[in-house]
Amino acid sequence: MIRYGIVGCGHIAKKHVAAIAAVEGAELAAVCDTNEERLKEFAVGDVRGYTDLSEMLKSDIDVVNICTPSGLHADLTVQAAEAKKHVIVEKPMALTLEDADRMIDACERNGVKMAVVHPNRFRPAVVQLRKQLENGAFGKLGHANATVRWNRNQAYYDQAPWRGTKAMDGGVLMNQAIHNMDLLLWMMGDIEEVSSYHATRVRDIEAEDTSVSIIRFKNGALGVLEAAVTIYPRNLEESLSIFGEKGTAIIGGPTANWIKQWKFEGLEEDEAQAVIEQVEKDPYGIPGHQCIIQDMTDAIREDRTPVVSGEEGRKALSFVIACIESAETGKPVRMAELNRK
Template identity: 45%
Template sequence: MTVRFALVGCGTIAAKHVEAVSRIPDAAIVAVCDRDAEAARRMGERLGVPFFADVHQMATKVVFDAFTILTPSGDHAAQVLDLARYGRHFVIEKPMALRIDDADAMIAACDAAGAKIFVVKQNRYNPPVVATRQALDSGRFGKMVMGTVRVRWARHQPYYDQRPWRGTWAQDGGVLTNQAAHHIDMLIWMMGEVESVQAMTTTRLAKIEAEDTGIAVLRFTSGALGVIEATTGARPRDLEGSLSLLGENGAVEIGGFFMNELKTWNFATEMPDDSTVFDRFGTTPALPAWNLEQYLRGVITSLREGRAGLVDGLGGRRSLELINAIYEAAETGRTIPLRFRPQRCRLGGQ
C-alpha cells in the first residue's frame, strides 16, 4: 500500500519533503496546494501532480491519506481545525501550533475525526541521538544530573526579510520557537518531565518582533537541571546545534549543526560495543533530508500498523507548553511551574 501525501504549503521546507518522499518506494506526493497559485503551479508541474490554490478543492478532488502542513507556524491550528472534517491524517512541521489552547483543540478535533497527528521531529532519528537514547533507556547514565542544548546559529536580516511572517509573534515567534524547537524537544525527550523554568530573552541583532537570543534554566521532576541556550546572532556563520547529557555514570555530547555528530561518549562502565560506537553512530548521513526520510518512514509504519507515531499530538504539545512557559518566565521574571496557563506570553498573539 502506497501512503499518499498532499502538501499544504509549497515554500522552502516543501523541497525537503519532496526529497525525502522521493526515496521511499511506498510513499508518494499526489497533490500540492498553496495560497500563492503560482507557487502551487510550479511545484505541481515539477512533480507532475494536481495543484491547487484552494485546499478544500484539493481535499475533495484528490484521494490521499495525509495532509502535510508546511505553512507558517501561526497558520497550523486554523488549518488543521478546518481540515479535520475530511478524516485524513496530518503530518505537521514544527511547532504544531503557537498556543497551547490551539494544540489542545487540534488534538481534540483529530481524535473526533479518527485522524492521527504526526509532528515532525526528524532529529530524533540522527544516529548519535539514537545511540544516546538507547544508552539512556538501558540505564547507563544512572541518576541524571544535567542536560544542555545550545543553538548558536547565524540568521542575518535578509533571512527574516524574505518572508514577512518570520520573527512575528502571531506567525512565528523567535529563535526559541523556530530554530530551537527541535533542540527543546530533544532535551525533554531525554531528560523527562519539566517541573519549572526560569528564562531571559532579548533581541540583539535582528529587526524582528520576537527574540533572537534566549536562555532558560529548567528543573526536571527528577531533580536534574537543564539549560537551553539559543541565538540566531552567531556571527559571521553558524557555530553549533548541540546536546549534552550528564549522569552519575556517564556523559555524552552530540554536536555539529543539528545534533548530527557524536563528540563525547564516556561511561564509567565500558560495554563491548563502545569501541565501535563512533563508527556505527558517529554521524548522520550527508544525504539531503535523510533524517526526515526516516521520520516519514516511521509515519508510514504507524499508519499501516495502527501504532502511535514517534511524536504525536501530545508529544508536540509537550514541547510547545515548555516554549510557552519559557516566554511566560521571560515576560514576568518569575519561575513558571509546569502545568500553567499563559498570561503574559505573546506567542501566537496578534
C-alpha cells in the first residue's frame, strides 16, 4: 500500500482525496493544514491530522501531495524531499525557475520522485491527439493555437488575499493557461522564442487577467496563445488546434474535451467519425488527478520517473515566465537565454 499525505486542505485537496480513494493500492494516511477548522473536514476516520508539516513527515507516509498556495510549493517540496518522501505538487510547480530547480535538485539528491499536476494530458481527446502526433499523421507541423476564454469573477479572487498576487498566485497564465501551455509543449515540442502582451483589464488583481502570445517552436512551427479570465458571463471555450501538412485536429468546447475537427490524409470519414464518437461517449474519462495518483503509485512500485515529472513541470513554468517577461519588457524572449539566467 502506498500511503499519501496532503498538505493544504483547500478546494483542490478534495480532488486529491477522491483520487487517492479511487486508486487501488493507494490510501490517504495523513493531512496537514495550519487552519484547524479546515483540517477537521479532512482528518476523519484513520486519517491523521497535523498542523505542522515537520510532524507529518515523521509518520510512515510515502508521498506528500502539496496543495497549498503556489508561492509555498518550493519550500514544502524541498522539506518533503529532505524527509525522503516522494512529492506530487499542484501546478504551477513554483513561481520562479530558481525555485523549480531547487525542487528538482532536492528530489534528485534524496532519491525521491516528483510529479507535477498537469491532468489535462489524460483527457481522452488529448490522448487521441497525442497518438496521431506520435504516429506522424500530421506530417510537417505548420502551426498550433491554444485558447482559454474563461470567467473567474472578482468573487473568485476575493476568496483569499493571496489570490491574484504575483508573490503567491500569479495570473491567467500561471493559474489557468499553464495547462494548455503544457499541452502545446507536449504536442509541438520545445520553444525557440515567444513574444507576448498582457494586461489587467477587468479584475482587481495584481497579476494579468488577459494575455496573448506568438510562439516560434524549435521545429520551425508557429503558435498562438490567447488566455483570459474576463469572459462574460461564464466560461466560453477552451481549445487546442494542431495544423500540419497532412492533418488538422481541433479539440474544443467549454473545456477542451471534445474533438471538433479530425482530418488526416488517408483517414476515411467513417474512421474519423468513429474516433469522434468514441471520445463523445466519455469525454472526461478517468479524472486527471486520479491518473496522476495512479501514475505515481505505479512509478514507485516500478522505480521509474512519473509521466509528468519535475522536468516536464519546469518546461511549462518556463513557458509562462517567458511570456510574462516578454510582456513586461516589450521584447521577444528566447528560451535558451531565459534558461541560462
